[in-house]
Amino acid sequence: MAEPIEFYFDFSSPYSYIASEQIDALAAKYGRTVEYKPLLLGAVFKASGGAPLTELYGPKAQYAIRDFARSARHAGVPYRQPSRFPIASMAAKRSVVWLQQHRPERTAPFIHAVYRAFFVDDRDISDPAVVSDIAREVGIDTAALTAGIQQPEIKDRLRAQVEQAIEAGFFGAPTIIVDGELFWGNDRMPQIERWLSDGPY
Template sequence: MARPIQFFLALTSPWTYLATPRVRALAAEHRVPLQFRPYDILSVFQRNGIKAVGDRPVPVQQNRLNELRRWRAHLGIELNLQPKHFPVNPTLSGKMLVSALAGPGDAPEFAWRVMRACWAEERDISDEATLSAIAADCGFDGAELLAAVQRGDADSGFAKNTEDAIAGNVFGAPTFLFDGELYWGQDRIEFLRRAVEAAA
């Protein structure tokens, strides 16, 4: 079996949103398993002394918006640079993805639609009703998926992903681990592609 790409992600990250279609296509093209690993990015930021977007210096924030604008144009993808519901807590959506990955529906599509909801559709992805509706559109029982998270069913999986992220020196999203190498950022997908092709 081909070695997997571990995809450490935060569904609230615009860079993860930009990366997801391309890394899914890369994995499908080369028949490499793509393991979605939603994790607690806020605790990882805190652990590594990384500031949240709104707390970063103004020039850094301005450059972030410029880079998002450039990548939006380059990729031809719909993206609101400053969406109505951002920043937004990523924990509920991340845990729902953990539960979705163990369920009968299309978990990768759920992840994608949650990101689109934030970055293209001006929807609040910390809202339970919004996430339940998206889950239902992806073949899940949205109410049950939410209830599973509320029962704590996803806590251990979310914590394990976070522990593995820390152990693997993951510090942001998206991050890809493949064949012992770390690739941070949607702009490193070409290097990831080369590694996947070399390992084939």
């Protein structure tokens, strides 16, 4: 069995969102699965000297906002620049970790729903009540989820995962690992597909 594709993402990252809309089908095409790994991009940036694209030099930030939308259109993915951006999404990330343990088959639908809520419907995914609503919409028992993401074990697991990513030198999102090879950015999807198709090049 081929290794899963590791998909490190932040809900606040537009390029992660655009890539997330393509990665399941791409993985399936090459007989792979996707292992979703939430990052805390703020912590990653703090360690690596990065910053949200929209907080950079003015013209670069303006370009980024234009490029988010153009890149989404190019990929055929619906996109609307959220009114609050960037945004924290701790409850949503802890939910991913809890789901992976308790309702693994609901993990990907939940991730896609949170992303769409943020990048299409402009919902405030930093609000745990909104996250709970989204979970309900994709058939998750929200009482169990809400209790679950308060468990120290879930919090610790997310924290440990982020620390590992920082120790591994990750510096942005999406970071996509295929058989040990690191690809950074939605714009590396063609290279990822070739790696899956032909192996290392």
